[in-house]
Amino acid sequence: MRIEYRLFTERLEDEERGSYIAYGLEAVAEGHVCRHISDISVDAAAVSSLVAQCNQNELDICHLDDVIEDWLA
Numbered sequence: 079m080r081i082e083y084r085l086f087t088e089r090l091e092d093e094e095r096g097s098y099i100a101y102g103l104e105a106v107a108e109g110h111v112c113r114h115i116s117d118i119s120v121d122a123a124a125v126s127s128l129v130a131q132c133n134q135n136e137l138d139i140c141h142l143d144d145v146i147e148d149w150l151a
Contacts, residue, residue: 081139082106083132085125090117101125103132103146105139113142118150 083105090100101122105113119125128149131137137145 079107081112081137083129083137085122085129086114087122088116103129103142105142107139113139115142115146118146 083103086102086104088100088102089097091097098120100117100120102114102116102118103125104111104115118128128146132142132145
C-alpha cells in the first residue's frame, strides 16, 4: 500500500505563545488519512522538506514516528 505524505497548516493556541500557525504532516492511504501528526514545527519550509523526503523515499508508515523524532532532534 502506497502512502502519500502531505503538509497541513493549523492555527493553535498556547498559554505562553498565544495564537500561532503550526505545520503538521498527514499520511494518506487509498484516499483516507491514516495518520495525522500535529504541530511539528512553525517552519513551513522545513516541514515541507520533510514531507518531500518521506514521499521521495516512499517511507513506510511504521517508521514515521522514528523519522519525525530524529528530525526534531
